[in-house]
Amino acid sequence: MSSQPRDKTDEMVATVSAPGNRSFLSRKSKTFWMLLVAGIVLLIVAIGLGIGLGVGLSGGSGDDSGDGDGGGGSSTPLPPSNNTNATAGEYWKPASGTSWQIVLQNPPTDTSLNVSVYDIDLFDNNASTISTLHAQNRKVICYFSAGSYEPNRPDSSQFAESDYGKELKGWPGEHWLNTNSTNVRTIMSARLALxxxxxxxxxxxxxxxxxxxxxxxxxxxxxxxxxxxxxxxxAHGYNMSIGLKNAGAIVNATVGFLQWEVNEQCVQYQECDLFRPFVETGKPVFHIEYPDSAPSISSSARNSVCDDAEAHGFSTVLKEMDLNDWVEDC
Incomplete structure (x- = not known):
């Protein structure tokens, strides 16, 4: 799971070349031609600035960092999806404000926390871990990467080289997947069955x-x-719920058929408003912030997260980047 700060950069470069050799100009017409050339150069500069400003105002922001991205993304929201097949079935529907813990570094070693939900790794935990949590009256969310190739998963050999593209920055060996690939979707179907x-x-x-x-x-x-x-x-066909991870640009399009949002760092990146549609429809936003000083967090650092107005109603936890057992909630 990638959990690194985003690198969003818009670049604009403008270069204007000066006129070439003008030694052929006659003494009488030199002033006229100098004025004409100056006018042309000014026109070129004006056009260049116009194009540059247009790029700066409308260009999207890329992110190679994976999870650490709150996922603001595209500026124009998509309309809600109307695929009724995506909502069919009987499955768990948690309410806004549901308490939770997330442990992905290893199987959880402390399950005594007074929380309703554990988010744990699909591959690193066996059925007995999940049944133990169920016996403690907890619900269990199972994490897996649906959009990236990880080289050390049990099913990694099933991906074709054409299924994965560029590497996730900061995560050697992990590559973005072509989620339109039939083979990728077959593998994800098997993961849901697991x-x-x-x-x-x-x-x-x-x-x-x-x-x-x-x-x-x-x-x-x-x-x-x-x-x-x-x-x-x-997922719903297996009577399982499913949520959205970050991806703020598609909240509006998916809030109708997904059961929660898992967001990282929306307070840090000042974009929690993107994820409010979930809580506004009674669904939880399972929210994580990674304070630099964790696990030693000052009262002021804690309050800056827990008192954030845009994150009001979110199920907020403070974690270390490696998502081990340590947690502090709001």
Missing amino acids: ASSKGCDGVDPDNVDGYDNDSGFTLSPSTAVDFLNFLAIA
Whole structure:
């Protein structure tokens, strides 16, 4: 799971070349031609600035950092998806404000926390871990990366080289997936079947925001929504819930058929308003912030997160980047 700060950069470069050799000009016409050339240069500069400003105002922001991205992404929201097949079925529907803990570094070693939900790794935990949590009256969300290739997963050999593209920055060996690939979707279907067989109540599919990164593929918010429709239909068919991970650009399009949002660092990046549609429809935003000083957090650092007005009503936890057992909630 990638959990690094984003690198969003818009660049604008303008270069104007000076006129060439003008030694052929006659003494009588030199002033006229100098004025004419000066006018042309000014016109070129004006056009260049106009184009540059247009790029600066409308250009999207890329992100190679994976999870650490709150996922603002595209500026124009997609309309809500109307695929009724993605909502069919009987499955767990948690309420806004549901308490939670997330442990992905290893199987949780302390399950005594007074929380309702554990988000744990699909592959690193066996069915007995999940049944133990169920016996403690907890619901279990199973994490897996739906949008990236990880080299050390049990099913990694099933991906074709054409299925994965550029590497996730900061995560050697992990590559963005072509989520439109039939083979990729077949593998994800098998992962959902595995989650069901282990007793997971829901799934947390990560890295669905390849459209907002330099993935090596032609991905877009629309293809991401299509992929999530595919995952939701399959998950709901197993009576499992499913949520959105970051990907703020597609909240509006997916809030109707997904059961929660898992967001990282929206306070840090001042974009929690993107995820409010979930709480406004009674669904939880499972929210994580990574204070630099964790696990030693000052009262002021804690309050800056927990008192953030835009994150009011979110299920906020403070974690270390490696998502081990340590947690502090608001």
